[in-house]
Amino acid sequence: LVIMVDVELIAKDAKRAVARGDLIIVIDVLRSGTSILNGLVNGAEAFVPVRSLKEAYELHRQHPRWLLAGERGGNKPKGFDLGNSPLEFAREKIEGKTIVFTTTSGTLALIKSECAKCVVIGTFLNAQAVAQKAEEIAAKEKIDISFVLAGERGKFSLEDFLCSGAILDGFTQESVGFSDKGHAALLAFTQSRKGLLRSVMRAEHAKTLARMGFKADVHFSCQLNTLREVPFYMDRLITLRE
Numbered sequence: 001l002v003i004m005v006d007v008e009l010i011a012k013d014a015k016r017a018v019a020r021g022d023l024i025i026v027i028d029v030l031r032s033g034t035s036i037l038n039g040l041v042n043g044a045e046a047f048v049p050v051r052s053l054k055e056a057y058e059l060h061r062q063h064p065r066w067l068l069a070g071e072r073g074g075n076k077p078k079g080f081d082l083g084n085s086p087l088e089f090a091r092e093k094i095e096g097k098t099i100v101f102t103t104t105s106g107t108l109a110l111i112k113s114e115c116a117k118c119v120v121i122g123t124f125l126n127a128q129a130v131a132q133k134a135e136e137i138a139a140k141e142k143i144d145i146s147f148v149l150a151g152e153r154g155k156f157s158l159e160d161f162l163c164s165g166a167i168l169d170g171f172t173q174e175s176v177g178f179s180d181k182g183h184a185a186l187l188a189f190t191q192s193r194k195g196l197l198r199s200v201m202r203a204e205h206a207k208t209l210a211r212m213g214f215k216a217d218v219h220f221s222c223q224l225n226t227l228r229e230v231p232f233y234m235d236r237l238i239t240l241r242e
């Protein structure tokens with residue numbers, strides 16, 4: 001049995017992965033994927049990703065106990081409880097809460113992937129766990145695997161590419177075959193794993209975040225294989241339930 005793994009380098013191409021019927025691993029290292037994972041690990045009940053601020057405010061009006069989180073231009077929108085810094089998603093703020101979440105690029109990549117049979121969120125923190133879980137599900141369901149890289153405003157981004165390489169590194173290579181983009185991502189990751197933070201700091205979005213005072217978020221997001229939890233996106237909700 002061979003599971004093929006491909007990489008869609010920009011979010012707009014999520015539809016190709018959906019059309020192939022693949023399990024999709026959505027990546028937005030800086031910062032939405034890392035924020036969602038950290039929030040769920042710290043006890044949030046669920047994230048509800050939405051495209052626009054308008055939808056977020058509307059959902060919050062219908063469910064006043066839910067929290068609003070996310071960013072526009074990197075900053076917390078008006079009236080929101082939390083921004084998009086993974087460090088903000090601390091247990092005392094979010095335990096047991098459902099969080100309406102909207103960001104510029106990350107939630108868009110998720111929504112573009114939502115018709116896939118199975119959608120999981122990959123980050124550096126849970127890279128190996130995501131590889132194992134994706135491989136297990138793909139083998140059981142007899143489907144292939146695609147990465148969808150959220151990037152920054154529709155453009156390719158280095159940090160998401162390196163993260164796909166970190167996850168590819170966790171696959172057992174006997175039963176999994178990589179496309180050329182997959183091999184390229186793995187080579188890039190292998191080359192940078194010893195100085196991961198230094199490599200990620202070359203990325204445009206990392207530099208922007210550092211300039212805005214969010215360097216600690218970049219540091220936090222570059223921890224490799226520190227968590228085993230895997231977020232699943234199903235029926236418009238992101239939870240740790242498979």
Ligand code: MLT
Nearest residue numbers: 030031032103104105106
């Ligand atoms: C996004 O989803 O657009 C990013 O996470 C942006 C950010 O770093 O706040």
